[in-house]
Each structure stands twice: as structure tokens, then as C-alpha cells.
Amino acid sequence: MKRNVAIISVGYNGRFVSKRPDINIPELIQPAVDTAIGKTKLKHDQIEAYVVGNMHTFEGINQPHLWASDHFGGSKKPVMRVATGGSTGASVYQAAYYHVASGMYDVVMAIGWEKHDEGDAQVGLMGILLPEAFSLFNFGPDMSEDRGVAGLGGGGSTGGAAFQAMSYLTKAHAGIEHIDRVAAMMRSNAAKNPYAHLQQPGCTEADIAKTPIISYPLRYGHTCPTSCGAIAMILVSEEKAKKFGITDRVAWVKGLGSGASDATTGNIIEGQITDPAEQYMCKVVAKKVYSMAGIKDPRKDIQVAEVYSGFSHQDLMWPERLGLVDEGKSPEMLDKGAFAIDGELPLNPSGGVTSTNAIGASAMVRVGEAALQVMGLAEGGHQVQRKIENVVAHGWGGLFQFVTVTVLGRTPVKK
Amino acid sequence: MAQETRIIENTWDLTAYQWKIESDALDLFVKGLKDKKILGRKCPQCGTVYVPGPTYCRKCFRDIDQVVEVSQEGTLDAFTVNLADVKGTIVEHPYITCTVKLDGTHSFLMGVLEGWTDWRSIKEGMRVKAVWKDVTQGALADLSHFQLTEK
Numbered sequence: 001m002k003r004n005v006a007i008i009s010v011g012y013n014g015r016f017v018s019k020r021p022d023i024n025i026p027e028l029i030q031p032a033v034d035t036a037i038g039k040t041k042l043k044h045d046q047i048e049a050y051v052v053g054n055m056h057t058f059e060g061i062n063q064p065h066l067w068a069s070d071h072f073g074g075s076k077k078p079v080m081r082v083a084t085g086g087s088t089g090a091s092v093y094q095a096a097y098y099h100v101a102s103g104m105y106d107v108v109m110a111i112g113w114e115k116h117d118e119g120d121a122q123v124g125l126m127g128i129l130l131p132e133a134f135s136l137f138n139f140g141p142d143m144s145e146d147r148g149v150a151g152l153g154g155g156g157s158t159g160g161a162a163f164q165a166m167s168y169l170t171k172a173h174a175g176i177e178h179i180d181r182v183a184a185m186m187r188s189n190a191a192k193n194p195y196a197h198l199q200q201p202g203c204t205e206a207d208i209a210k211t212p213i214i215s216y217p218l219r220y221g222h223t224c225p226t227s228c229g230a231i232a233m234i235l236v237s238e239e240k241a242k243k244f245g246i247t248d249r250v251a252w253v254k255g256l257g258s259g260a261s262d263a264t265t266g267n268i269i270e271g272q273i274t275d276p277a278e279q280y281m282c283k284v285v286a287k288k289v290y291s292m293a294g295i296k297d298p299r300k301d302i303q304v305a306e307v308y309s310g311f312s313h314q315d316l317m318w319p320e321r322l323g324l325v326d327e328g329k330s331p332e333m334l335d336k337g338a339f340a341i342d343g344e345l346p347l348n349p350s351g352g353v354t355s356t357n358a359i360g361a362s363a364m365v366r367v368g369e370a371a372l373q374v375m376g377l378a379e380g381g382h383q384v385q386r387k388i389e390n391v392v393a394h395g396w397g398g399l400f401q402f403v404t405v406t407v408l409g410r411t412p413v414k415k
Numbered sequence: 416m417a418q419e420t421r422i423i424e425n426t427w428d429l430t431a432y433q434w435k436i437e438s439d440a441l442d443l444f445v446k447g448l449k450d451k452k453i454l455g456r457k458c459p460q461c462g463t464v465y466v467p468g469p470t471y472c473r474k475c476f477r478d479i480d481q482v483v484e485v486s487q488e489g490t491l492d493a494f495t496v497n498l499a500d501v502k503g504t505i506v507e508h509p510y511i512t513c514t515v516k517l518d519g520t521h522s523f524l525m526g527v528l529e530g531w532t533d534w535r536s537i538k539e540g541m542r543v544k545a546v547w548k549d550v551t552q553g554a555l556a557d558l559s560h561f562q563l564t565e566k
């Protein structure tokens with residue numbers, strides 16, 4: 001890319017919560033925008049363009065960005081909406097990056113949000129699954145008793161993830177107790193993040209183990225909540241950052257990339273179900289991103305990871321697929337405390353997606369949290385204290401197939 | 416302010432959907448099931464065997480048309496245990512959906528797992544075999560389930 005880009009500000013609308021019946025979507029977004037701008041010396045009219053996104057269909061509102069544009073300052077300015085399922089927030093941020101890196105704009109805002117209480121996420125998911133499910137009906141599946149619905153479980157979120165969890169556990173020679181343990185760590189990390197949704201100070205493995213099984217080996221305590229919340233970030237060019245005199249407390253975008261493998265439900269029809277825990281594309285993308293960022297050994301050069309885990313077993317799986325940990329070694333890393341905020345590789349100091357999941361915001365929250373860690377501005381005790389040079393942020397979505405990876409750092413890559 | 420929950424009973428006529436996604440893979444697959452055979456396709460370039468067999472190879476990105484009959488035995492890959500029915504009532508005999516890798520194939524087939532007494536003792540890698548309905552009619556339901564052949 002032509003130019004270096006820095007994230008200069010990250011703003012949330014407030015703490016992520018289950019329900020906000022008192023406000024609507026524009027009112028949810030606006031405080032995040034104001035907070036991001038308020039942390040800088042910029043005025044609203046200095047934002048040249050906006051890239052925004054939420055999960056399509058989940059809120060039952062078709063073009064929320066048009067409704068909200070007056071409220072985030074997008075009136076009479078270029079506004080682009082991006083939706084890629086769970087990875088939406090990261091795709092929005094990547095599009096905003098290209099707006100600036102390409103030389104088209106100097107100051108761009110990225111906004112991701114979800115107001116889950118306005119709609120039904122499960123209905124949204126069914127909207128994705130149904131066309132393929134109906135297609136399967138043409139081939140005479142067994143619809144007796146619960147078989148029809150359960151047989152299609154591969155498309156449901158927890159059902160599909162349960163296969164992945166089982167596959168991961170077997171290959172890593174780990175047990176359900178490891179998922180309990182990492183889930184507990186995330187909820188107690190969340191208690192140190194004033195914006196996190198499910199904050200459980202001192203949450204233990206036993207607390208998680210008490211929750212009922214949803215789809216073995218996944219428990220209720222291993223699944224993400226449905227949250228309401230918004231995040232806004234401001235991205236500027238290197239020249240503008242210098243002009244504003246803000247090259248100190250910023251996070252430089254050093255490398256970024258995205259990829260797609262096979263969609264899960266499409267695979268049922270096409271006969272191409274492969275190991276859901278393999279996540280080959282994550283490995284490919286991570287490698288590419290590290291080389292773009294000039295990182296030779298990610299284990300040495302990356303100090304913190306923010307990964308997108310809608311289900312707790314993924315907090316063990318992603319660090320391996322991102323090349324930060326040997327394959328199958330995450331449970332060992334967890335057991336020796338390496339993933340703790342004061343460990344050798346702090347994993348999701350924010351509490352991660354299993355503690356807070358406003359879908360269209362979640363993948364951008366990973367990037368935003370990575371930026372805050374680089375800037376040293378993570379609030380409420382979840383700032384990693386050791387010296388941070390680079391942080392990796394990861395997003396995941398679609399029907400298991402989209403992956404995004406970003407490396408943010410303290411110093412820009414030389415152009 | 417009290418929150419009111421409304422329940423609306425309705426029916427949905429699924430036969431209104433007249434279209435289908437073209438799937439040569441499943442056409443071939445159900446054709447085989449009628450004769451109690453499991454058919455897939457093999458890529459002549461990389462040798463990958465897919466079941467059901469698509470008409471292109473995801474690795475080589477080329478058309479493939481070599482139909483192969485594969486083994487009816489394989490190993491259990493992943494599974495999930497449904498301890499309750501759709502309405503949330505705990506069931507006596509949990510319903511287990513699984514992915515199976517049939518011998519000589521490289522993709523996973525989804526199915527139902529039977530032949531176990533305690534689901535907690537089921538492990539990935541256990542041997543399974545396909546069990547058929549008595550009467551087959553060229554439908555996905557012909558393949559009744561996968562049976563564990565080891566305890």
C-alpha cells in the first residue's frame with residue numbers, strides 16, 4: 001500500500017449490555033462516535049468519509065446506516081456499509097484502512113455496532129441457513145421426530161461450533177475442563193474491562209462447569225452473549241498524524257489481510273465438509289499479514305492477541321492457527337498461565353467475544369482493543385503492563401469461512 | 416414498564432418453495448443410496464475423494480467427473496450430543512449427530528450415531544459402519560445411521 005495508516009482514537013458508546021430499550025440504533029451509535037472524536041482535537045466535520053457495518057438481518061432493519069447517517073455525521077459525505085457476518089467489524093475497519101492507505105482520504109471513521117435487542121439473532125441465522133435447508137428437502141432427509149431439525153444442526157451456530165470443539169479437543173488431547181478454564185479466564189478478564197458485558201470477577205472453572213450443556217461439549221458458559229453496543233475508530237494517514245502532532249499515542253496498521261475457505265452449510269450439499277478445526281485460511285492469512293508487517297517470528301514479536309471466539313474452545317484454537325502457539329499446545333499454555341493478562345502471551349485482556357458480543361462491533365472491538373493495548377490506554381486494569389511492540393487482532397465470521405487478521409504496532413512500517 | 420411476550424401460532428407451507436440449488440453431488444449421492452452404495456467423486460489430479468462428490472476439486476480448482484464407490488466403514492471424527500429435544504425437554508436417549516470419515520475418503524459425511532450405551536464413553540477415532548433402512552428409495556433418509564462397531 002502507498003501510505004501508512006494510524007488508528008488515532010477508539011470510542012465505545014458505553015458498557016455493552018443485553019438490552020437498551022430506551023434508545024434506537026442511531027442513538028446507540030452516536031455516543032461511540034462522539035467519544036472517539038472527543039478523545040482527539042478533531043471536529044466532526046474533519047471526518048472525510050465513513051465506513052460502517054452491522055450484521056445484516058439480525059436487527060430486522062434493512063438499511064440502518066441510512067437512518068443513522070445524520071447521527072454519526074455522514075450526511076453529504078461518502079458512506080460505505082460492509083457486512084460479512086461475524087467478521088463485519090474487521091471488514092469495516094479494513095475498508096476504512098484502504099480508504100486512507102490508497103490516498104483517497106486522509107481522515108476516515110469506522111463504525112461497527114449491533115443492537116441485538118431489536119431483533120432475533122437466531123432468526124437471522126436461519127435466514128442464512130434456510131435456502132440450503134430447503135434445497136436439502138429435495139433429497140429426502142429423515143424428518144421423523146427431532147432428526148430433521150437436529151440433522152441440520154450443522155448450520156446452527158452452537159451445533160456447528162460443537163463439532164469444531166470436539167475435533168479440536170481430540171487433536172489437542174484436551175478435555176472439556178480446558179474449555180471451562182479458558183471461559184472462566186475470559187469472564188474474569190472482562191471484569192477488568194469497564195465496557196465488557198458479562199463481567200464475573202474471579203470467575204472459576206467450577207462456576208462455568210455448573211452451567212448446562214447446550215450441545216456437547218459446549219456449555220452455556222462457553223457461549224457468547226448477545227450484546228448491544230457500538231465502537232467507532234478514527235484512521236488517519238501518516239502525514240495527517242504528523243500534522244496533528246499525534247504520532248505518539250497511536251497504533252500503526254502494520255499488516256492486514258482477509259481470506260475465505262468453504263462455507264459450512266454449502267459444504268453439506270457439495271460434499272466438501274472438511275475438519276472445522278483445521279481453519280487453514282487463518283494460517284494462510286496470518287502468514288501473509290506477518291510478512292507484510294515485517295514480523296519474522298510472531299511468537300517473539302507479538303506480545304498480545306485479541307481473537308474472535310464466539311465459543312470458548314476457539315480461544316484455545318485461534319492462537320495455534322495464528323502461529324502464536326504450537327498446534328495442540330494451547331491447553332498447556334493455559335494451564336501454566338501464559339494467556340493471563342500478566343502472562344507471556346496475554347490472550348483477550350478485554351474478556352473477548354465470549355464476554356461481549358455485539359456482532360457487527362465484535363471484530364472491530366478486537367482491532368480497537370489491540371489499538372488501545374498498543375497506545376497503553378486500555379482502561380480499568382486490563383492494560384497489559386509489559387512493553388508492547390505489536391498486537392495481533394483476529395476476526396471470524398460468515399458460515400465459518402471468513403477470517404481477518406491485523407497486526408498493529410508502536411512504530412510504522414518503513415515505506 | 417412491563418415487558419409483554421406474545422406467542423403467535425402459525426404454519427408455513429414449505430411446498431411453496433419450488434426451486435432448488437443445483438447439486439450434482441447430492442444427485443449422485445442419493446442415486447447410490449437407492450442401491451445401498453455410497454458414491455463420491457475422485458480428483459484425478461490430487462487423488463482427493465469427496466463424498467458426496469462435487470463436480471469440482473476445491474484443492475485443484477478443476478472439474479472432476481470420476482465416480483467412485485467408497486467403503487461403508489470408517490472412523491468417527493466429531494460429534495455433538497443433543498441432550499434435549501427441540502422444545503428443551505430432556506430426552507432419555509440423547510440424539511447424537513456426527514461427522515464420519517469413510518475409509519479411503521477425504522471429506523466428512525454427517526449422520527446420526529447409534530450403537531452406544533453411555534455417550535460419555537464415545538471417542539473420536541472409533542470405528543463405525545453405515546446402517547441402511549430396510550427399504551431404500553433414493554433419499555438421504557435411506558442411510559439410517561452410523562453404528563459403532565467397537566465399544
Ligand SMILES: [Zn+2]
Nearest residue numbers: 458461472475
Ligand atoms: Zn484435486
